[in-house]
Amino acid sequence: MLGYGRAVAMTSGSAEVPCSHLDSVAPVTPSSTGCEDCLRMGGLWLHLRMCMSCGHVGCCDNSPNRHATAHWLEHPEHPLIRSYEPGEDWWWCYAEDLFFEIPDAPAAPSHP
Numbered sequence: 493m494l495g496y497g498r499a500v501a502m503t504s505g506s507a508e509v510p511c512s513h514l515d516s517v518a519p520v521t522p523s524s525t526g527c528e529d530c531l532r533m534g535g536l537w538l539h540l541r542m543c544m545s546c547g548h549v550g551c552c553d554n555s556p557n558r559h560a561t562a563h564w565l566e567h568p569e570h571p572l573i574r575s576y577e578p579g580e581d582w583w584w585c586y587a588e589d590l591f592f593e594i595p596d597a598p599a600a601p602s603h604p
C-alpha cells in the first residue's frame with residue numbers, strides 16, 4: 493500500500509483522486525515486457541496495461557485477447573491498472589469505470 497490518495501490530499505489539496513481503490517495498490521514491478529498471457533499462447537497485442545496490485549502485464553481492450561480485462565475478471569480485488577505504454581501515465585479503475593491521473597505518483601514503468 494502506497495497511500496497515494498492521502499499523499500495527494502496532503503501535498504496539493506486540489507488534486508482529488510476519485511477512485512476508492514488506491515488501497516489495493518502495491519509497489520509492483522512489471523511481470524513481463526510484453527503481455528505475459530499472449531506470450532504464453534503466441535497471441536498478438538496492441539497496447540499494454542499493468543495491474544497495480546500484482547504487476548501482471550496484460551493487453552488492452554483493443555487487442556484480440558483483452559488479457560488486462562481478463563486478469564481483472566479473474567482477480568476482482570485487482571481493480572486498478574496503469575498504462576504500460578511509453579509516455580502514458582494514466583490509471584484506470586475497472587470497478588468504477590474511472591480514468592484518472594495522479595500527479596504526485598512516481599512515473600509509471602513502460603515496456604522497452
Ligand SMILES: [Zn+2]
Nearest residue numbers: 511512513585
Ligand atoms: Zn476505484
Ligand SMILES: [Zn+2]
Nearest residue numbers: 527530551559
Ligand atoms: Zn494478451
Ligand SMILES: [Zn+2]
Nearest residue numbers: 543546548570
Ligand atoms: Zn493483478
